[in-house]
Amino acid sequence: MQNKSDVELMQLIKEKHRPALEELYDRYIKLVYSFSLKATKDPDKAKVIVQAVFMRIWTTETGYNPEKGQFVNWLLTITRNITIDHHRKEKKESSFIAFGQDQLEQIPGYPANNPAEIVSRKLLREQIQKAYQYLSNSQIELIQWLYWEGYTLREIADMKKEPIGTIKSRLHQTLKILRNRMVTEMGE
Amino acid sequence: MTINHSCSLSIELVSYLLGEATEEEMILFEEHLLNCSDCRNEVQEMREAWNLIPFKLDDVEVPSELKSEVMNAIFQDDRSSNTTPLENKPRPESKLFGSIRQTLIGVAAAVLLLTFGGVLWNNFQLREELTEVKEKTQHTAEVIKVYSLKSADPASSSAQGNAWIYQQGDTRQLVFKVQGLASTQGSEAYQVWLIHDGKRTSCGTFQVDQDGNGFLSYPLHDNDLAFDAIGVSLEPDANGTQPRGKKVLGT
Numbered sequence: 001m002q003n004k005s006d007v008e009l010m011q012l013i014k015e016k017h018r019p020a021l022e023e024l025y026d027r028y029i030k031l032v033y034s035f036s037l038k039a040t041k042d043p044d045k046a047k048v049i050v051q052a053v054f055m056r057i058w059t060t061e062t063g064y065n066p067e068k069g070q071f072v073n074w075l076l077t078i079t080r081n082i083t084i085d086h087h088r089k090e091k092k093e094s095s096f097i098a099f100g101q102d103q104l105e106q107i108p109g110y111p112a113n114n115p116a117e118i119v120s121r122k123l124l125r126e127q128i129q130k131a132y133q134y135l136s137n138s139q140i141e142l143i144q145w146l147y148w149e150g151y152t153l154r155e156i157a158d159m160k161k162e163p164i165g166t167i168k169s170r171l172h173q174t175l176k177i178l179r180n181r182m183v184t185e186m187g188e
Numbered sequence: 189m190t191i192n193h194s195c196s197l198s199i200e201l202v203s204y205l206l207g208e209a210t211e212e213e214m215i216l217f218e219e220h221l222l223n224c225s226d227c228r229n230e231v232q233e234m235r236e237a238w239n240l241i242p243f244k245l246d247d248v249e250v251p252s253e254l255k256s257e258v259m260n261a262i263f264q265d266d267r268s269s270n271t272t273p274l275e276n277k278p279r280p281e282s283k284l285f286g287s288i289r290q291t292l293i294g295v296a297a298a299v300l301l302l303t304f305g306g307v308l309w310n311n312f313q314l315r316e317e318l319t320e321v322k323e324k325t326q327h328t329a330e331v332i333k334v335y336s337l338k339s340a341d342p343a344s345s346s347a348q349g350n351a352w353i354y355q356q357g358d359t360r361q362l363v364f365k366v367q368g369l370a371s372t373q374g375s376e377a378y379q380v381w382l383i384h385d386g387k388r389t390s391c392g393t394f395q396v397d398q399d400g401n402g403f404l405s406y407p408l409h410d411n412d413l414a415f416d417a418i419g420v421s422l423e424p425d426a427n428g429t430q431p432r433g434k435k436v437l438g439t
Binding site: 049 | 198199200201202203206208233234236237238239240241242243244245246247248250251254255257258259261262263332333334336350352
């Protein structure tokens with residue numbers, strides 16, 4: 001199993017091959033668990049999310065499509081969707097509009113030149129932390145609410161009592177800074 | 189590195205990126221992206237940045253028992269059947285489509301992407317995204333909530349289980365998997381209850397196998413959705429409308 005690619009493992013999982021799921025778990029549990037823990041700040045809730053993520057991988061029909069980008073990004077999108085869902089159910093905010101999970105899940109990582117392939121995850125983390133130093137507090141707050149807590153742009157605009165255009169423009173700026181700093185850090 | 193973005197739509201692209209745009213807007217964006225190379229670059233760069241966010245995570249220790257918990261919950265019913273209960277049999281055409289795609293993916297997709305680059309890829313992908321969004325809403329079972337069921341009497345029973353609410357299209361299903369329950373005697377049955385404001389609604393009954401594993405799925409109706417807790421009781425028979433026996437598992 002260890003010499004199989006993620007794509008091969010996902011194919012085996014579709015054929016209900018248990019060792020493939022276990023291998024995938026071993027490969028990615030650290031990432032999925034850290035993600036859930038960061039988003040929930042609660043080890044018990046993080047476990048529930050991990051459980052749901054791997055259940056989803058086991059039962060997914062459409063599965064992972066390598067044309068849509070890296071496996072790790074697909075996995076993180078699933079994890080994020082489940083996490084956000086969990087947040088929302090917990091807050092019992094019935095007024096929330098469905099977030100378009102399917103659409104979110106389709107946000108791909110561009111397959112070429114993805115930094116995740118170029119540098120190890122640890123190095124990548126250090127570089128992102130450096131890039132974060134170039135963000136203002138309001139930009140960091142926006143990422144926190146939008147990415148980790150799953151609020152929509154509209155909801156954030158309402159919470160901040162700012163026009164949605166301002167929020168969009170802030171996100172645009174924030175992503176540009178992150179991206180450009182990363183490119184600089186990697187000496188491209 | 190700095191490109192001068194004069195296009196007025198470039199800021200609006202964040203809605204597209206996050207999937208917050210309506211379908212009409214998505215189509216407009218798609219048309220626009222065909223004609224605006226600035227915006228194509230923009231979307232690609234923002235995607236890269238968005239995908240980078242989670243890599244800022246700190247390393248944490250994963251609890252060592254988590255793997256067996258996850259695997260047990262997934263596989264406890266798989267000894268008797270080889271497929272998960274919620275999995276639809278793939279339609280023949282989609283299976284064929286799937287296998288063709290599988291074969292082509294590794295080589296052809298890479299070649300295609302590298303050869304034709306971003307322009308074609310973006311458009312191709314946008315169309316496919318739109319199609320898939322539509323398809324997925326019809327066929328994919330989404331987990332929308334997970335419950336953990338714990339023994340009502342942890343001192344004497346190691347029973348535990350999970351329940352999931354799946355959404356598939358417009359229908360929702362509540363699925364239970366439990367383990368470690370004692371075998372039933374005679375007409376006894378385990379019964380699952382949705383509890384709301386102290387009222388209990390039955391979701392049906394189940395038996396356990398010789399290893400104490402049980403399984404139940406229940407189609408949720410709109411008026412079932414508002415419940416506060418789930419309970420499982422051991423009943424003298426499978427015909428009750430209110431709990432008579434003792435509670436064995438609960439959220």
